[in-house]
Amino acid sequence: MAIHQLTHPLVKHKIGLLRAADISTKQFRQLASELGSLLTYEATQDLATETVTINSWNGSIAIEQIQGKKVTIVPILRAGLGMLDGVLELLPSARISVVGIYRDETTLQPVPYFQKLAANLDQRLAIVIDPMLATGGSMIATLDLLKKQGAKHIKALVLVAAPEGIAALQLAHPDVDLYAGAIDLGLNEHGYILPGLGDAGDKLFGTK
Numbered sequence: 001m002a003i004h005q006l007t008h009p010l011v012k013h014k015i016g017l018l019r020a021a022d023i024s025t026k027q028f029r030q031l032a033s034e035l036g037s038l039l040t041y042e043a044t045q046d047l048a049t050e051t052v053t054i055n056s057w058n059g060s061i062a063i064e065q066i067q068g069k070k071v072t073i074v075p076i077l078r079a080g081l082g083m084l085d086g087v088l089e090l091l092p093s094a095r096i097s098v099v100g101i102y103r104d105e106t107t108l109q110p111v112p113y114f115q116k117l118a119a120n121l122d123q124r125l126a127i128v129i130d131p132m133l134a135t136g137g138s139m140i141a142t143l144d145l146l147k148k149q150g151a152k153h154i155k156a157l158v159l160v161a162a163p164e165g166i167a168a169l170q171l172a173h174p175d176v177d178l179y180a181g182a183i184d185l186g187l188n189e190h191g192y193i194l195p196g197l198g199d200a201g202d203k204l205f206g207t208k
């Protein structure tokens with residue numbers, strides 16, 4: 001598994017702003033979306049292109065376009081939705097496959113509750129988005145589910161990852177590339193990332 005920790009100054013700056021205790025819902029949403037765009041830019045660097053001929057203002061010319069079926073973006077509900085607008089800014093025609101999973105607060109085990117996936121998953125790049133990779137349970141369950149439905153080419157985009165989650169992901173899905181805005185120190189006794197962002201879903205949805 002390739003692990004890409006983004007080092008772009010804009011990413012570092014925006015992740016830093018996200019960590020402020022007094023951040024507003026509006027600011028948190030805006031930054032999560034912007035970081036979604038920056039992670040997408042990085043994660044799509046190796047997309048294959050093909051040459052096609054089009055009619056331009058000055059006659060026939062050859063242009064490059066992305067090859068193959070449209071990408072599918074896979075937000076993990078709820079918090080993954082916070083990155084979706086930013087990802088769509090760069091991939092406006094992408095199909096969206098929604099996966100609903102929450103983490104049981106006591107056992108920290110992922111609990112799936114919804115899925116609605118794009119067709120022909122085997123022919124698409126699937127870009128899974130979730131702000132937090134903590135124990136890795138939710139991401140691993142999502143990748144299990146996508147592969148069961150035929151997905152073969154998957155990338156995972158997170159704002160903050162814990163080393164524990166990266167190790168678990170590496171073991172379960174060594175073929176999936178991870179793109180992280182930051183790799184933090186570790187998890188506390190409740191499974192929260194330190195220094196982390198706190199509860200990303202609650203901050204995005206204003207539920208706490």
Ligand SMILES: O=P(O)(O)OC[C@H]1O[C@H](OP(=O)(O)OP(=O)(O)O)[C@H](O)[C@@H]1O
Binds near residue numbers: 080131
């Ligand atoms: O790596 P893990 O240990 O599985 O933890 C990470 C998961 O926890 C959070 O979701 P949460 O369960 O809070 O659901 P929410 O997005 O609905 O708030 C987060 O958005 C991830 O999906």
Ligand SMILES: O=c1cc[nH]c(=O)[nH]1
Binds near residue numbers: 196199
């Ligand atoms: O730190 C964490 C861990 C799981 N979910 C979150 O929202 N934050």
Ligand SMILES: [Mg+2]
Binds near residue numbers: 079
């Ligand atoms: Mg949450």
